[in-house]
Amino acid sequence: MEAHERDPYPDVTAAGGLVAALRQEAEARARDIGLSPHATEAVGMETRRGYLSVDTAGGERRFRLRTSIPDFGWDIGGTSDLGTLVDAIAAWREGVPLDALKARFDFLDLDAFTGALAAGEPTASQWAGLLSSAYYRPQRNLLHRLHADEVLRNAFPTMTHRAVRLQVDPMDHTSRQVLVEEPDEGHYSVVRVGVPGAEWTEVPGDRLITYLRTALDDDRPE
Structure with a gap:
């Protein structure tokens, strides 16, 4: 119990790593998150709105989500709930409009991303x-x-x-x-x-x- 209290990611640890945990959660929720079956370390999922990547924060439970294309990237939010993260990734890949995504997933912060696109960036x-x-x-x-x-x-x-x-x-x-x-x-x-x-x-x-x-x-x- 004490070991789990010190580990903010017991589910990730039990699964054998972040990639495995994401894959298991996606399968359990019947979600397509675009994770390559061969992925073992780097977490990158190809979408029609750039690549999505996930990493974990140190010292606290927080799965951080980022979208990017070569040479450009935006942090678009973080959540402590792995299931919610998987649902958001699947919805992003399905092409759900950005305003609908933001309304559905309150952990998403799309202001910098949408602002850049509106300004003609990148x-x-x-x-x-x-x-x-x-x-x-x-x-x-x-x-x-x-x-x-x-x-x-x-x-x-x-x-x-x-x-x-x-x-x-x-x-x-x-x-x-x-x-x-x-x-x-x-x-x-x-x-x-x-x-x-x-x-x-x-x-x-x-x-x-x-x-x-x-x-x-x-x-x-x-």
């Missing part, structure tokens, strides 16, 4: 970082050209080797995305990411912006 910060990076100087003309367009600047940019990756929604890894590179000055190649059979296509400079806008248009049929 897209604006990512563009600023790439445009000012000395490492990506060879791609700077292409980056500036893409960013100058009022539509394309709202896509989330990353670099993949020499190519610029534009993604419609930074929080949704399944959203439309393209790679565009400039192998020679004024010559461009584009490929749709995640489309079966898609190949690199040469695109004339005077058609580049229109081509990319069309490729990223979520309303057009596949």
Whole structure:
């Protein structure tokens, strides 16, 4: 009894660790939390609103929840109740609207996360970082050209080797995305990411912006 009183996570200890405890609780509640069956240490669950991760606070019972994409992350709350945590993760993965999530799970603090999205983050910060990076100087003309367009600047940019990756929604890894590179000055190649059979296509400079806008248009049929 004294040992359990000193351990704020007896259920986690008994299960053999945080991953095992989460998996057991999810199975008991028939919840899909997206936890890989091969996960043993790092707790990361892929969702259409970024990755969710869980860790534990020291000295007190508190499961802390965080959402992130590469280079950006937000702490979105913590709870002492493992079952409530599992329910919240499952609801997040199901795409429950953020305002409904906040109303249902009072431990969630989504103000920083929703405020960042409303302010155009993390897209604006990512563009600023790439445009000012000395490492990506060879791609700077292409980056500036893409960013100058009022539509394309709202896509989330990353670099993949020499190519610029534009993604419609930074929080949704399944959203439309393209790679565009400039192998020679004024010559461009584009490929749709995640489309079966898609190949690199040469695109004339005077058609580049229109081509990319069309490729990223979520309303057009596949």
